[in-house]
Amino acid sequence: MVKHRYSFFLGCVIPNRLPQIEAATRLIAPKLDIELVEMKGASCCPAPGVIKSFDKDTWLSITARNLAIAEENGLDILVLCNGCYGTLIAGVHDLKDPVTLKRINKILKGTGHQFQGRITAKHLVEVLYNDIGKEAIEETVVNPIDARFAIHIGCHLLKPSDIRPWGVVEDFTLVDELVETLGGTIVDYKLKDMCCGAGGGLRSAELEVSLDMVREKLEAMKQAKIDAMVNVCNFCHLQFDLGQMQANKHFGTDYQIPVLYYTQLLGLAQGFTPKQMGLDKHYISVAPFLEKIGMSV
């Protein structure tokens, strides 16, 4: 019998632009005794930077519909995207207010869904660190990854901290520890806690500013002499991978920093091939990193 079951929230960017992250996550889950139950008909979270900024009731109603689909599964949500996590956990929080819940459920009438407030949303990091545990993850490692990594945590995973499960969010080390569990060495770098520059509608409306922010982080990572960077948010991942290529073109730089979402790295450690982890689908070649750990695409 499967020990850990979650409603699997995909959002937009993962299934529709970075399906390699979806594929990797679906492959690593059974090894950790995780069952990912589909959220049939789920939509955009919706995007906090744009939709929430425009109209809170629209944002909260669509969020509530997604939460209701998970509730109909009878399972908490597992979410891979920091932005989607930010929306879903804020939705859970806001809908604890009975007046708000009643107003939003009235808007949902006609959709066939009503949210009752019986489930919550958990980010991948919370599931892996708190529900599964480092020891259980380590037991699935057959191919320790001996390489130097820079970690990018992202913004919405930690903040606003009063509606996050972490307690203190300064010097947040959970992602570092999860990478160390796979055999990796964490390298500190300047600007580690800085935003990637993608969120808040910045990447879609102010691409040059957005790319300048990621360029700053890439330069700091380069100075730290890492083999690859690891992230836990697909939108950050997109920014570091596609955005790195765009920044190189825009600023005349030549950054070649391989970018991995955590479940892709975990999959390699569990013995899956780089191709199974979709590492051949990246904009910036992952080949130098794979060569370092004795693999090839």
Added chain:
Amino acid sequence: MRPEHQGVSHKLIETGHAVPIDDPKWSKMREELGLDPLPPTVHSYPKAVKEIQHIIKQTGFDKLVNYKESKKDGKT
């Protein structure tokens, strides 16, 4: 309201995704990875898109982002 963000809003209204599969190459990529060509989201359930549009009508979001007028002007 920036036109780029207005465009994102229109995609949400039309598909239920702010970032939809709008080119066959994304479905092809999914299949190459062993996934179904469409994810089990609104993309696989047309009724679910109607539900999103129902919400949008209830809140008046379509008017807020000038959905019909923009379509008429060919701005989407």
